[in-house]
Amino acid sequence: MDIKAIFMGLAFALMWSSAFTSARIIVEYASPLWALSLRFLISGLLGIFIAGLMGQTWKLTRAQWRATMVFGLCQNALYLGLNFVAMQTVQASLAAIIASTMPLLVALAGWLFFSERVKPLGVAGLIAGVIGVTIIMGARFGGGVDLYGVALCVIGVLALTTATLVLRGATSGGNFLMVVGLQMLVGSAALFAAALAFEVPRLEMSTPLALAFTYTTLVPGLAATLVWFYLVDRIGAVKAATFHFLNPFIGVAMAAMILGEALGWLDALGVAVIAFGILAVQLSKQGPKRAAVAPGVVTEEASSGR
Numbered sequence: 589m590d591i592k593a594i595f596m597g598l599a600f601a602l603m604w605s606s607a608f609t610s611a612r613i614i615v616e617y618a619s620p621l622w623a624l625s626l627r628f629l630i631s632g633l634l635g636i637f638i639a640g641l642m643g644q645t646w647k648l649t650r651a652q653w654r655a656t657m658v659f660g661l662c663q664n665a666l667y668l669g670l671n672f673v674a675m676q677t678v679q680a681s682l683a684a685i686i687a688s689t690m691p692l693l694v695a696l697a698g699w700l701f702f703s704e705r706v707k708p709l710g711v712a713g714l715i716a717g718v719i720g721v722t723i724i725m726g727a728r729f730g731g732g733v734d735l736y737g738v739a740l741c742v743i744g745v746l747a748l749t750t751a752t753l754v755l756r757g758a759t760s761g762g763n764f765l766m767v768v769g770l771q772m773l774v775g776s777a778a779l780f781a782a783a784l785a786f787e788v789p790r791l792e793m794s795t796p797l798a799l800a801f802t803y804t805t806l807v808p809g810l811a812a813t814l815v816w817f818y819l820v821d822r823i824g825a826v827k828a829a830t831f832h833f834l835n836p837f838i839g840v841a842m843a844a845m846i847l848g849e850a851l852g853w854l855d856a857l858g859v860a861v862i863a864f865g866i867l868a869v870q871l872s873k874q875g876p877k878r879a880a881v882a883p884g885v886v887t888e889e890a891s892s893g894r
Contacts, residue, residue, distance in 0.1 A: 596819040597831035600812055605684060605838035607808035609846050611672055612680035613800035617792040620672035621783035627801065628664055628776035631809035635769030638810075644766040652763070656770045662751035664775020669782065670744035678737035679849050684839025685724055686741040688862060691832050692717035693749040695869045702753070706872065713868025720861030727854035768813050833867035 614623050648656065667687075675683055696714055698704035706714070783789075820828045836859040843849040 593819060593823045596815055596822070597828060598834070600815045600819060600828075601831045601834040601838055603807050603812035603815065605835050606842050607804055607812075608671075608675070608680040608684040608687070608839050609842045610800040610804040610808070612675045612683075612843070612847060613796050614804065615672055615676050617794055617797040618801075619783065619787045619790045620676065621669060621779050621787045622789055622791075623801065624669055624672045625776050625779035625783055627805045627809060628772040628779065630805050632769045632772030632776060634806075634810055635765055635772060635813070638814075639763065639766035639769055642765060644763040646763075646766065648763055648767060648770075652767050656767055657774060658751050658754065660771040660774025661778055662747045664771060665778035665782070666747040667744040668775070669779050670740040670747075674737040674740035674744070676737070677734040678741060679843060680847060681840040681843035681849050681851070681855070682724075682728060682733065682738070683741050684843065685721075685836050685859065685862065686738070687745055688832070688835040688839065688866065689717060689721060690745050690749055690752075691829065691866050691869055692862075693745065694752050697749060697753055708872075710869050710872030713865040713870075713872065715865070716861050716868065717865030720858045720863075720865060722858075723854055723861065724858035727852060727858070764817060765813065772809070829873075830867060830870040832870060833863045836862050836866075 614620070671683055671687065692714060695706065695710060699706045699714075816828070819831075840851060840855065840859050844851045
């Protein structure tokens with residue numbers, strides 16, 4: 589792994605983890621489902637436009653169309669939609685920690701339900717992940733965390749985990765940025781329907797809202813996707829996925845610095861243990877370089893929650 593790949597991986601982890609802090613700001617001033625639907629509409633159209641400039645087309649394989657629909661609904665509508673709703677009452681740091689467990693959940697589900705072999709290092713990582721989550725949840729529950737919001741975050745990450753397991757291998761055929769853009773439009777349509785049915789529009793125009801919405805649309809929404817694509821193309825999906833171990837650290841740190849969220853020593857300990865677990869699981873999967881893929885249309889090693 590060369591120095592350029594390391595910087596790309598760090599940039600991706602920073603952009604991915606920052607999405608929770610910007611989302612927390614957005615839902616303070618606007619209806620979460622309406623805001624997220626608009627964000628995906630803008631990001632999706634921009635993504636398709638950039639994909640067209642890159643020579644990518646709408647001619648997708650059957651597997652890619654399936655991945656587009658399933659991930660558009662499970663990742664963009666369910667996973668991110670539920671997280672946006674939850675962050676009205678749940679701190680961004682806790683939402684980031686729950687979302688960061690997705691690689692652990694995928695590995696655990698593959699072991700339990702698909703009889704996939706897990707190396708001893710991977711088993712140690714899974715155990716560490718459970719311990720880390722237990723430490724954090726024990727500390728947060730004692731502080732009066734909103735259980736409904738936590739439940740929404742958990743359902744969201746389970747939805748993304750399920751989609752990732754179902755669609756493993758649906759990556760051939762190219763046009764990856766086009767697929768991501770179309771996924772965003774699918775998510776936008778589903779969230780628009782949900783917003784019409786369940787949400788009263790709310791908007792308090794402010795500078796923090798404008799900055800947070802612009803940032804989350806362009807940076808975690810588009811820039812992170814492009815960086816991830818080039819990173820995986822450079823070093824492969826499995827090696828690139830090792831950068832996920834930074835997500836709990838960065839997510840908690842950014843929420844503390846920007847939002848002023850409290851960070852106790854048990855939180856710090858739990859985050860460190862979870863990060864070790866993610867790193868151990870991903871390192872246990874190291875193998876031959878895989879084809880370039882983009883987050884959200886990929887194998888379990890390359891998925892990320894944007």
